[in-house]
Amino acid sequence: MAHRFQSVRGFNDVLPPDSALWQHLHAVAARCFSAYGYGEIRLPLVEHTALFARSIGEVTDIVEKEMFTFQDREGDSLTLRPEGTASCVRAGLEHGLLHNQQQRFWYAGPMFRHERPQAGRYRQFHQLGVEAYGMAGPDIDVEVIAMSARLLRALGIAGVRLEINSLGSSETRARYRTALIAYLERHVDALDPDSQRRLQRNPLRVLDAKAPQTQDVLRAAPTLLDALDAESRAHFDALRQGLEDMGIPYTVNPHLVRGLDYYGRTVFEWITDQLGAQGTVCAGGRYDGLVEQLGGAPTPAVGWASGVERLILLMKAQGVTAPEAAPHAYLCALGEAAQRQAHRLAEHLRDVLPTLRLVVNAGGGKLAAQLKRADRSGARLALILGEAELAAANIQVKSLRATPAGATSSQQQTLTWTELPARLGGLLDSP
Ligand code: ATP
Ligand code: MG
Numbered sequence: 001m002a003h004r005f006q007s008v009r010g011f012n013d014v015l016p017p018d019s020a021l022w023q024h025l026h027a028v029a030a031r032c033f034s035a036y037g038y039g040e041i042r043l044p045l046v047e048h049t050a051l052f053a054r055s056i057g058e059v060t061d062i063v064e065k066e067m068f069t070f071q072d073r074e075g076d077s078l079t080l081r082p083e084g085t086a087s088c089v090r091a092g093l094e095h096g097l098l099h100n101q102q103q104r105f106w107y108a109g110p111m112f113r114h115e116r117p118q119a120g121r122y123r124q125f126h127q128l129g130v131e132a133y134g135m136a137g138p139d140i141d142v143e144v145i146a147m148s149a150r151l152l153r154a155l156g157i158a159g160v161r162l163e164i165n166s167l168g169s170s171e172t173r174a175r176y177r178t179a180l181i182a183y184l185e186r187h188v189d190a191l192d193p194d195s196q197r198r199l200q201r202n203p204l205r206v207l208d209a210k211a212p213q214t215q216d217v218l219r220a221a222p223t224l225l226d227a228l229d230a231e232s233r234a235h236f237d238a239l240r241q242g243l244e245d246m247g248i249p250y251t252v253n254p255h256l257v258r259g260l261d262y263y264g265r266t267v268f269e270w271i272t273d274q275l276g277a278q279g280t281v282c283a284g285g286r287y288d289g290l291v292e293q294l295g296g297a298p299t300p301a302v303g304w305a306s307g308v309e310r311l312i313l314l315m316k317a318q319g320v321t322a323p324e325a326a327p328h329a330y331l332c333a334l335g336e337a338a339q340r341q342a343h344r345l346a347e348h349l350r351d352v353l354p355t356l357r358l359v360v361n362a363g364g365g366k367l368a369a370q371l372k373r374a375d376r377s378g379a380r381l382a383l384i385l386g387e388a389e390l391a392a393a394n395i396q397v398k399s400l401r402a403t404p405a406g407a408t409s410s411q412q413q414t415l416t417w418t419e420l421p422a423r424l425g426g427l428l429d430s431p
Contacts, residue, residue, distance in 0.1 A: 010123025057261025120278030142242030326378030
């Protein structure tokens with residue numbers, strides 16, 4: 001037998017009926033983003049490797065060990081994007097969208113990181129994200145966080161909590177760095193090997209370490225929040241006030257840092273206890289230095305990204321369902337002449353009922369076989385067009401499912417072709 005291929009480890013298919021939940025999630029997200037005046041930006045999956053090294057930071061998990069990097073046929077080093085922010089800034093600069101302007105963008109799509117696959121962690125995963133440029137004040141931080149809160153609510157997701165922190169200015173972090181190194185050096189033997197290595201080069205990265213032994217050491221470490229400069233303190237206070245004004249509950253987690261180097265001041269995460277170690281479903285913050293770091297003029301920026309697979313896992317765990325996606329009706333046709341008429345009739349029905357979901361039987365078959373397919377499709381009605389119906393310009397309508405009112409199935413009626421649209425139209429808004 002020929003070799004059967006399997007998908008690459010960490011790269012998943014999304015199949016019906018799950019794909020209906022994905023479609024629902026994207027439709028809700030697109031509506032939510034446009035409700036705040038954010039425009040969609042579609043970015044390429046591949047960028048020059050240096051873009052990520054320069055933006056995310058050389059001494060980070062992503063750049064050190066998670067990127068899918070390859071040489072193309074010209075010998076250029078390219079990378080499958082591990083996140084969206086770097087590409088968004090690159091595109092904004094390339095098209096002159098960031099200089100002296102305010103912009104509100106959103107994006108959605110696959111990201112790629114070479115991590116150990118497990119529930120909620122994959123090598124190809126998907127993010128929804130927003131980015132706002134040209135606004136330095138805490139009001140826009142509040143807006144993007146409020147938008148994430150609205151999105152979670154609109155998706156029907158409960159039981160997620162918001163944690164916020166401030167990483168201060170780059171001067172704060174430079175001062176704090178010294179204090180942190182001094183503290184970590186006293187506990188160097190208790191740190192995991194990655195953290196020991198990063199201690200001197202990028203000690204703030206140690207704060208984001210996942211190893212439990214390092215987490216233990218960090219519990220008593222000095223925090224950035226204690227070292228905040230006055231301006232960052234005022235920004236953080238106003239952010240807290242803004243969240244309170246909007247009625248968005250949060251907790252301050254002074255140990256919260258993000259796994260990318262470009263963040264400063266505001267950082268936040270939405271966390272659930274329902275997905276084990278993969279509990280962060282949305283994360284973001286302010287990255288005022290990045291645009292300049294990538295060759296633009298200094299431009300304040302803030303944004304977040306949410307992991308779609310984790311949102312889907314949560315929605316399923318919490319019993320959120322997509323709007324019904326099964327066909328409304330399945331059209332059975334018996335004989336060649338009826339089959340041809342069936343296609344004409346179906347096209348007409350789709351013209352007059354644009355939201356109708358109608359499957360036309362293909363591949364022939366006896367009535368019993370066609371009805372079996374109709375039943376398997378999940379359709380509520382089978383429409384039966386045989387030679388007698390063709391001659392009389394009518395059709396049999398057989399219900400395959402109990403109605404919500406509890407009426408039993410297998411009721412059958414005969415309708416003329418002209419009566420049919422009204423009968424099917426009645427199905428469209430019923431639950
Ligand atoms: P984690 O701490 O879980 O590794 P991260 O800090 O690396 O997350 P970000 O770069 O902030 O994640 O990405 C934003 C969101 O994307 C995460 O909060 C998460 O929901 C999702 N995400 C990140 N990496 C993965 C992955 N490998 N598989 C699935 N979802 C992911
Ligand atoms: Mg990660």
